[in-house]
Structures are given as structure tokens and as C-alpha cells.
Amino acid sequence: PLSEICTEHNETLIIFCRDCKLPVCTECVRTTHKEHEWIQLQKAGQLMRKKLAQHRKDMVKTHLPNFMACLEKARIAKETVQRQRKEKMEEIVAQRDEIISAVTGLSQVMLDSCNEDLKINDGIITQMENDVAELETVASKLQESTLSCASDTEAIQMEIRLSSILQKTVPVDVAFNTKIYFIPGEIDIDQLENMLG
Ligand SMILES: [Zn+2]
Numbered sequence: 001p002l003s004e005i006c007t008e009h010n011e012t013l014i015i016f017c018r019d020c021k022l023p024v025c026t027e028c029v030r031t032t033h034k035e036h037e038w039i040q041l042q043k044a045g046q047l048m049r050k051k052l053a054q055h056r057k058d059m060v061k062t063h064l065p066n067f068m069a070c071l072e073k074a075r076i077a078k079e080t081v082q083r084q085r086k087e088k089m090e091e092i093v094a095q096r097d098e099i100i101s102a103v104t105g106l107s108q109v110m111l112d113s114c115n116e117d118l119k120i121n122d123g124i125i126t127q128m129e130n131d132v133a134e135l136e137t138v139a140s141k142l143q144e145s146t147l148s149c150a151s152d153t154e155a156i157q158m159e160i161r162l163s164s165i166l167q168k169t170v171p172v173d174v175a176f177n178t179k180i181y182f183i184p185g186e187i188d189i190d191q192l193e194n195m196l197g
């Protein structure tokens with residue numbers, strides 16, 4: 001806030017000190033600003049007005065358009081990032097759904113496979129229980145005493161039956177499936193899909 005009167009000397013401000021960029025009075029020029037470069041305040045005002053007009057022109061012609069262009073670029077960049085974020089999110093959701101569906105399918109496959117193994121195992125146990133029961137029956141019937149009392153025909157029939165039993169009860173090869181369905185860590189969708197068929 002510049003007053004028209006020097007607050008120090010109470011004289012009109014008619015000089016402009018270029019070094020201090022201040023309006024000063026004639027007394028100021030004689031004392032404080034003695035060694036400084038100065039011009040008439042009115043002339044300084046005219047020069048400043050010219051500069052001001054030029055700067056305003058520069059601002060409107062160059063600075064403002066530059067800033068507007070920059071703002072537009074920033075807005076476009078923001079929209080691009082927002083669009084990319086949306087696409088990424090959709091991609092992630094789709095992948096998540098794919099993984100859930102693959103893991104669900106895989107669980108069913110593993111469960112089915114376990115149930116199948118159990119069924120086979122049950123079948124083997126039942127068959128072996130029957131075989132053991134039959135062997136025990138035959139063994140008790142074929143005591144030494146029974147054999148010595150049997151006729152030739154009976155002995156032949158017994159031998160035929162026994163040899164057939166001995167062939168039948170050759171121990172069953174009980175080998176269970178031990179496939180590795182799933183390795184924890186990275187989930188490869190393609191691999192999962194291949195495993196699920
Ligand atoms: Zn003064």
C-alpha cells in the first residue's frame with residue numbers, strides 16, 4: 001500500500017527508485033536513496049503500463065493456452081487411468097470367478113475319485129471276506145478224517161473245487177491311486193482346466 005505522500009518526510013512521492021522499486025520523495029533521494037538509480041514517478045508509471053500491457057498480451061496468447069492444454073492433457077490422462085483401472089478390476093473379477101469355478105470343479109473331481117477308490121476298496125474287502133470264509137469252510141470240511149472216508153468220486157470233486165478256489169484266491173493287487181491333483185502356490189488356470197478335462 002503506497003501512499004502518495006512520503007510518511008517520513010511528508011512530501012509528495014514524485015520519484016521512483018529503481019534499485020528499491022519504491023516511490024520516494026525528493027528528500028528521500030537526497031538522503032537514503034542518494035547513491036541509487038531513480039527516475040520520475042510519472043515516467044516509471046508509463047513504462048510500467050507498457051510492460052503490463054505486453055505481459056497481459058503474452059499471458060493471453062501463450063501462458064493461458066499452455067496451461068489450458070496442460071489441464072486438458074491431465075484430464076485425458078485421468079480418464080485413461082480410470083478406464084484402465086475399471087478394465088483391470090473386471091479382469092481380476094473374471095479371473096477370480098474362473099479360479100473359484102476351477103477349484104470347485106477340482107474339489108468335485110477329487111471327491112469323486114476318493115469315493116471311487118472307497119467303492120473299489122469295499123469291493124475288494126467284501127470279496128476277500130467271502131474268499132476267507134469259503135477257505136475256512138473248505139478247510140474244516142477237508143479234515144484228515146473226511147478225506148479218508150471219501151469215495152474216489154468225492155475226492156476228485158473236492159480236488160477240482162479246491163484247486164479252483166486256490167486259483168481264485170490269488171491275492172488281489174491292492175494298489176490305490178495317489179495322483180497329485182493340486183500343488184499349493186501359484187494357480188495356473190490352463191493347467192487346472194486341462195486337469196478338469
Ligand atoms: Zn521521503
Ligand SMILES: [Zn+2]
Nearest residue numbers: 017020033036
Ligand atoms: Zn533506493
